[in-house]
Amino acid sequence: MKCPFCGSIHDQVLDSRPIEHTSAVRRRRECSNCKKRYTTFERPEEVTIMVVKSDGRREPFDRKKIWTGIDRACKKRSISVETIDKIVNEVENDIMGEYVMEIPSNTIGDKILEKLWDVDLVAYVRFASVYRKFGDIDTFMQELKKLKKEHMKRNSKK
Numbered sequence: 001m002k003c004p005f006c007g008s009i010h011d012q013v014l015d016s017r018p019i020e021h022t023s024a025v026r027r028r029r030e031c032s033n034c035k036k037r038y039t040t041f042e043r044p045e046e047v048t049i050m051v052v053k054s055d056g057r058r059e060p061f062d063r064k065k066i067w068t069g070i071d072r073a074c075k076k077r078s079i080s081v082e083t084i085d086k087i088v089n090e091v092e093n094d095i096m097g098e099y100v101m102e103i104p105s106n107t108i109g110d111k112i113l114e115k116l117w118d119v120d121l122v123a124y125v126r127f128a129s130v131y132r133k134f135g136d137i138d139t140f141m142q143e144l145k146k147l148k149k150e151h152m153k154r155n156s157k158k
């Protein structure tokens with residue numbers, strides 16, 4: 001396994017557990033070089049989940065892509081690597097649990113947005129703006145307004 005932080009291929013497996021109802025295994029690893037921890041998700045090659053993109057093309061599910069997207073949205077926010085890792089794990093877990101062969105890419109995007117919502121609103125908006133590709137500033141402002149309203153509603157419930 002290649003460390004996502006420093007690229008070293010030397011690591012130590014700390015924990016290994018099968019995912020319910022699937023043939024996949026989650027492994028917690030520690031990089032022997034930079035000592036950072038990360039999680040890998042391993043499943044037999046032949047059951048790779050395919051992501052169906054909005055234009056109908058399919059590509060194999062790629063955990064790294066999700067990582068990169070979230071990481072970019074969280075840039076300069078006080079969000080730890082562990083939090084990002086946790087979001088990616090949860091999203092991946094959901095996907096593996098719900099879908100057997102393929103999943104629409106916007107379902108993945110929605111799941112990520114759901115998690116980011118609870119973590120950081122700025123990261124949420126950033127991710128949403130990339131992922132939903134707001135065509136113009138009006139749609140973006142609408143989304144922001146909606147967010148604000150929902151946020152206030154949630155806070156008043158607490």
Ligand SMILES: [Zn+2]
Nearest residue numbers: 003006031034
């Ligand atoms: Zn490393």
